[in-house]
Amino acid sequence: MVDLLEYLPILIFLGVAVALSALFVFLPMGVARLTGTHEPTAEKYSEYECGFPAFEDPRSQFDVRFYLVAILFIIFDLEAAFLFPWAVSLDLTGWPGWITMMVFLGELAIGLAYAWKVGALEWE
Structure with a gap:
């Protein structure tokens, strides 16, 4: 049985x-x-990053590019998480691990080139 004191640094x-x-x-x-900056104003309620008003009809249409940018961000964020x-x-995986990661990075590079080609990274 593992001594529980070994987990003390983690805790x-x-x-x-x-x-x-x-x-x-x-x-x-x-x-x-304390400073009184918590009072909401019309400017604080305005849209900041999402690009469309936050307090509108939830069924209103908005641009699909928001989803494209979010999906591309998630893909490349996961790439960094795998690296x-x-x-x-x-040192444990050796050459097979290196080759596998290069194939993975190559697939991501091809995906990035495709997204760039079709204009998914351009904002109007």
Whole structure:
């Protein structure tokens, strides 16, 4: 049976991470409350990144390019998520692991070239 004290550094790390996360979330909210910047205005309710008004009829149509950009972001974000464990375990996987990752990166490069060619990355 594993001694539970071996997990103490992990618990300390998680505790520090939760404390810092809570600090980064709740400290700006508290400062905003104290300084009076929490009062909503028409400009605060305006659309910022989504490109269409937030408080409208939910059945209104909007451009499909928002979905294309989101899907492309997710694809290349997952690419980065796969690169870190691959880089760490490259000494264990050797050449087969390297070749497999190059095939994966090649497929992503072909997908990026295709998205670029059809204009999915251009914004009007």
